[in-house]
Amino acid sequence: xxxxxxxxxxxxxxxxxxxxxxxxxxxxxxxxxxxxxxxxxxxxxxxxxxxxxxxxxxxxxxxxxxxxxxxxxxxxxxxxxxxxxxxxxxxxxxxxxxxxxxxxxxxxxxxxxxxxxxxxxxxxxxxxxxxxxxxxxxxxxxxxxxxxxxxxxxxxxxxxxxxxxxxxxxxxxxxxxxxxxxxxxxxxxxxxxxxxxxxxxxxxxxxxxxxxxxxxxxxxxxxxxxxxxxxxxxxxxxxxxxxxxxxxxxxxxxxxxxxxxxxxxxxxxxxxxxxxxxxxxxxxxxxxxxxxxxxxxxxxxxxxxxxxxxxxxxxxxxxxxxxxxxxxxxxxxxxxxxxxxxxxxxxxxxxxxxxxxxxxxxxxxxxxxxxxxxxxxxxxxxxxxxxxxxxxxxxxxxxxxxxxxxxxxxxxxxxxxxxxxxxxxxxxxxxxxxxxxxxxxxxxxxxxxxxxxxxxxxxxx
Numbered sequence: 001x002x003x004x005x006x007x008x009x010x011x012x013x014x015x016x017x018x019x020x021x022x023x024x025x026x027x028x029x030x031x032x033x034x035x036x037x038x039x040x041x042x043x044x045x046x047x048x049x050x051x052x053x054x055x056x057x058x059x060x061x062x063x064x065x066x067x068x069x070x071x072x073x074x075x076x077x078x079x080x081x082x083x084x085x086x087x088x089x090x091x092x093x094x095x096x097x098x099x100x101x102x103x104x105x106x107x108x109x110x111x112x113x114x115x116x117x118x119x120x121x122x123x124x125x126x127x128x129x130x131x132x133x134x135x136x137x138x139x140x141x142x143x144x145x146x147x148x149x150x151x152x153x154x155x156x157x158x159x160x161x162x163x164x165x166x167x168x169x170x171x172x173x174x175x176x177x178x179x180x181x182x183x184x185x186x187x188x189x190x191x192x193x194x195x196x197x198x199x200x201x202x203x204x205x206x207x208x209x210x211x212x213x214x215x216x217x218x219x220x221x222x223x224x225x226x227x228x229x230x231x232x233x234x235x236x237x238x239x240x241x242x243x244x245x246x247x248x249x250x251x252x253x254x255x256x257x258x259x260x261x262x263x264x265x266x267x268x269x270x271x272x273x274x275x276x277x278x279x280x281x282x283x284x285x286x287x288x289x290x291x292x293x294x295x296x297x298x299x300x301x302x303x304x305x306x307x308x309x310x311x312x313x314x315x316x317x318x319x320x321x322x323x324x325x326x327x328x329x330x331x332x333x334x335x336x337x338x339x340x341x342x343x344x345x346x347x348x349x350x351x352x353x354x355x356x357x358x359x360x361x362x363x364x365x366x367x368x369x370x371x372x373x374x375x376x377x378x379x380x381x382x383x384x385x386x387x388x389x390x391x392x393x394x395x396x397x398x399x400x401x402x403x404x405x406x407x408x409x410x411x412x413x414x415x416x417x418x419x420x421x422x423x424x425x426x427x428x429x430x431x432x433x434x435x436x437x438x439x440x441x442x443x444x445x446x447x448x449x450x451x452x453x454x455x456x457x458x459x460x461x
Contacts (some may be wrong), residue, residue: 005148006073009136010136010140013131013191014131014132014133014136014140016189016190016191017128017132017140017189017190017191018128018131018132018140018144019143019189019331020185020186020189020190021124021127021128021140021144021186021190021214022086022143022144022146022147023147023182023185024089024124024190025121025124025144025147025148026147026148026150026151026187027151027178027179027181027182027185028089028092028118028120028178028179028182029090029147029148029151029152030151030154030155030158030175030178031096031115031173031175031178032061032115032116033152033155033156033159033178034155034158034159034162034171034174034175035057035058035060035149035159035163035168035171035172036155036156036158036159036172036233036236037056037155037156037160037236037240037253037257038138038159038160038163038168038240038250038253039058039108039168039236040054040055040058040236040237040238040239040240040241041103041163041240041241041244041250042163042167042168042250043057043108043168046102046103046104046105046108047103047104048105048106049105049164050105050363051237051363051364051366052360052363052366052367052369053105053106053108053109053363054105054237054363055233055234055237055359055360055361055362055364055366056105056109056112056358056359056360056362056363057108057109057112057359058107058112058233058236058237058355058363059233059355059356059357059358059359059360059362060109060110060113060116060117060356060359061112061113061115061352061355061356062153062229062233062352062353062355062356062357062359063113063116063118063352063353063356064113064114064116064117064119065116065117065119065348065355066348066349066350066351066352066356068116068117068119069119069121069122069343069345069348069349069352070122070204070206070209070346070348070349072084072088072119072120072122072123073121073122073123073126073204073341073345074204074205074206075399076122076123076126076127077126079164081123081124081126081127081130082127082186082187082192083444084120084121084123085120085124085186086129086174086183086186086187088118088119088120088123089115089116089118089119089120089179089180089182089183089186090179090183091115091118091197092114092117092118092175092179092386093175093176093179093180094114094117095113095115095116095117095118096111096113096115096144096172096173096175096176096179097109097111097168097172097173097176098110098111098450099111099112099115099171099172100113100170100172100173100176101169102169108168111172113220116352119178121348122341122344122345122348122461124144124178125141125144127190128140128141128144131190131191135359139288145328149321149324149325151452153261155241156257156261157254157257157258157261158254158255158257159171159254160250160251160252160253160254161251161254162174162217162255163250163251164250164251165229168173180385181314189289204341204342204344204345204346205339205341205342208342209345209346212335212339212342212343212346214423215334215336215392216391217334217392218331218334218335218343218346218347220388220391220392220409221330221331221347222329222346222347222350223286223329223335223350223385223388224323224327224385224389225347225350225351225374226350226351226354226355226380227328227354227358227380227381227382227384227385228292228320228351228385229351229352229353229354229355229356229358230323230355230358230361230362230381231292231296231378231381231382232320232355233354233355233356233358233359233362233452234357234358234359234361234365234374234377234378235296235316235358235362235378237359237366237374238299238366238371238374239299239309239313239363240253242299242304242309242371243256243306243309245304246304246306246307246308246309246335247305248306248309256306256309256310256313257313259310260310260313260314260317261317262319263314263318264314264316264317264320264321265321266319267314267318268318268321268322268325271284271288271318271322272322272325272326275326279393279394279397281326281330281392281394281395282389282390282392282393282394284322284326285323285326285392285458286386286389286390287319288318288319288320288322288323288326289319289323289382289385289386289389290319290386291315291316291319291322292315292316292319292320292323292382293379293382293383293386294312294315295312295313295316295319295371296312296314296316296375296378296379296382297375297379298311298312298315298378299312299371299375299376300371300372300375301375315450316447318332325460327347328344328347329395330395331343331344331347332344332400333395333396333399334395334396335400336428336430336441339367340400351358352393362374362377362378363375365377370381396427397439398444398449399441400439400440400441400442401439401440401442402437402439402440403437403438403440403452403453403456404436404437404439404451405431405436405437405438405456405458405459405460405461406436406459406460407458407459407460408433408436408438408459409433410429410433412459413431413433415457416431416438416456417429417430417431418436419453420438420440420455422453423448423452423455424440424446424447424451425440425443425446425448426440426441426442426443426447426448426452427442427443428440428441438456440452
């Protein structure tokens, strides 16, 4: 009984590693997000200022992230996790320095693109998996996800506060220092472990990408996250300027974002709980999309005043935070057994490409058609997503589990797959003989774990 209790807890090494990797990931994302709430204001001081360049400066990181997310994940499986992570953080630091020393917005765009080129998400998640046991991996991934959300919230508050003191270039110097600090955290706090072989639930696999693009439910999720981050970056092209027109000075924006973020979480959490308990995720998806649509309408069509804009920010982030939390959760349930890494790679590509398109198109539309143009652009995207969401299904009540089978031979794989498929609660079986690993999709409540382990016992060490 005591042993079982210990197995359900993180070991000291797992706790240290998960905290360190979450900090590295969070510092990097904080650096990417930090300028978003202020660049539309401070960017006007540059001689080549245009709204288009502001949009590109906000979203440029998304293009390089989208292009390199999957390749760098695969590279980490060839040359190791640490070299890819350290290299990515160094590239991020160089991009930050380029932007910090820039005297034109074009140079800031180049720096932001370099920041995004350090696409280390897959390598960090894979290193976390290398260090932790399968039974504890969900806790570690949840910790990393929590730090990402926290970094975004901190960026909205710290960006205006720090920007008022050290300016835009100072923010970029701050992100460069944070990247170097992240390298020290990685090297000093994350224990060295032997790298495991490629795992389909962690690293994208090139051979599987084509098949996953054809899955309709995954396509709806990928399209949704594209729209969500497209609207997010377009949102920050115009909202800081609207807040100033509404009577709120730039250095006071933090005091609007802080309470509105807290309020949005207070509204969002009951939505998450109710959607999960009632298995009504598609309906709550549409409610969240409608909240973002309502926020866009208030920003565009209601006369600029900080009180109305505060309401719009609450509506926006209530919907955004619900969707941002629910989309990846749904993705992991819809992804076929052993293919979560590839599905997540495609999802992240759509997410970051959406951030780039939103910044670039939002800035261009604002430059040529003003606030109304950005409102129409966001409204059309959200309405398309709203319509597509009617084809969504509630995520299956499943979870993914995997077991390493060091004694399994290729000849035994088919027979074992049939035996596992017959066990109560096992809904999908995938055995990768080359990895000596079995991936299962199992029903959360009806899964007979004891029977599964009994079948696997002859193949484990």
